Amino acid sequence: MVGMGTQSSVRGGAFRLLLCTTVLGFGGYALLLPVVPLWVAHGGSGAFGAGASTGVFMLFTVLSQFGVPWLLRRIGHRWVLGIGLALVGAPAPAFALSAALAPVLGLSAVRGVGFGLLTVGGAALVAELAPAGEHGRASAWLGVAIGLPQLTLLPLGVTGVDRLGFPVVLALGASPLLALPLVPFLGPPARAVARAAPSAGRGEGGRAASAAGGFGRAGPGGWAVTAGPVVAMLACATAQGGLVTFLPLVAEAGAVTVALFGTAVGALAGRLVAGELVDRYSLGGRLLAPGVAFTLVGMLVEVFAVSAEAPAGLAEVGVFSGGALLVGLGFGLVQNDSLVALFAAAGPARYGHASAVWNIAYDAGTGVGALGLGAVAQAFGFGGAFGVAxxxxxxATPFTLRRRPC
Incomplete structure (x- = not known):
């Protein structure tokens, strides 16, 4: 069993089990991310209702994420991950009971709490299982484990609804429950976490945290360091969240499938490239600006695709998928680079807090992209919503122009 103070590597057995758990856990999330909004719209709630389903999910995700560092210290990674998996997976089949807005929002809230536990607990464990010199690659492999379900299930969810119907696809959203048997083999025992946490601020961990300015205080090593990664994550997650939520409502099924596949491929490629560049060339913090630039260009392409009424057929597929690919690529770069930068700023004593900040930025942005842009779309159309994104x-671009790498 791997303890808090014991780091293996990205090739270790514990790290590989974590990746398997992540694939199964995120499978239910990725499958239903575009399907639940479509289900709500099918029930007559319109664009705002569709956005609200994702927005409420992300709201409760973010609210729960604030408490995960405390839970990690009290009950340990295994309990946090196990409860998270159960709360994400178990309610999924119940969506089929009603497409009315109120019950869907209630189930989304429960799943959001579980997703908050799953995301912060998993990302924090990545930092514990890999040494600092491998955080770039470890974060990249976490991105692969997150990206593979999105690569396959984001587009297949929408296609599956056309072929199999909503009830079957919603039931398949319970896949996180399949990861529960792996949980006992993950992370340190709860007592080991409690013992290790107070001492984590001493020795090398204490010096690293001190050098980072305590992570929670303003100054050259505190929020000044974390502002760029957080702002970039918020902005790009907003764009991606709006794109994934509303593409099924603005394009034909074939174009949506290819576009969602493209954004997942782009995110996966971005995280892998960023992980290698960060570890090999110490570019932590330097990839935020190009990531934001790719995302910006991709969203402008989507604005054109919606507002200019791109021709149907292959031309429509090409425009929507090209923009989505750029958004995914940019967001992938930002995801990996921002997580490594936050780990470096926090130091080993506060990896859980760094994970929480990163995930909060990710999921708050996704929620704003769904709920906030849904409100814009209701009033000004989807072209206006993508334009706001x-x-x-x-x-966010000026916040990403760092002078020094992490």
Whole structure:
């Protein structure tokens, strides 16, 4: 069993089990991410209702994430991950009972709490299982484990609804429950976590945290360091969240399938490239700006695709999928680079807090992209919503221009 103070590597057995758990856990999330909004719209709630389903999911995800560092210290990684998997997977089949907005939002809230536990607990464990010199690659492999379900299940969810119907696809969203047998083999015992946490601030961990300015205080090593990664994550997650939520409502099924596949491929490639560059060339913090630029261009392409009414057929598929690929690539770069930068700023004593900040930025942005852009779309159309997302990414650009790598 791997303890808090014992790090293996990205080739270790514990790390591989974590990746398997992540694939199964995120499978239910990725499958239903575009399907639940489609289900709500099918029930007559419109664009705002569709966005609200994802927005509420992400709201409760973010709210729960604030408490996960405390839970990690009290009950340990295994309990946190196990409860998270159960709460994400178990409610999924119940969506089929009603497409009315109120019950869907209630189930989304429960799943959001579980997703908050799953995301922060898993990312924190990555930092514990890999040494600092491998955080780039470890984060990249975590991105692969997150990206593979999205690569396959984001597009297949929408296609599956056309072929199999909503009830079958919603039932398949219970896949996180399949990861529960792996949980006992993950992470340190709860007592080991409690013993290790107070001492983590001493020795090398204490010096690293001190050098980082305590992570929670303003200054050259505190919030000044974390502002760029957090703002970039918020802006790009907003764009991606709006794209995934509303593409099924603005394009034909074939174009949506290819576009969702493209954004997942782009995110996967971005994280792998960023992980290698960060570890090999010490570029932590330097990949935020190009990531934001790719995302901005991709969203502008989507604005054109919606507003200019791109021709149907292959031309429509090409425009929507090209923009989605760029958004995914940019967001993948930002995801990996921002997580490594936050780990470096926090130091080993506060990896759980760094994971929480990163996940909160990710999921808060996704929620804003769904709920906030849904409100914009209701009033000004989907072209206006995608245009607002592009504007937010543009505003975030100055925050990503770091002078020094992490």
């Amino acid at each position: 592009a504007a937010l990414v543009l505003v």
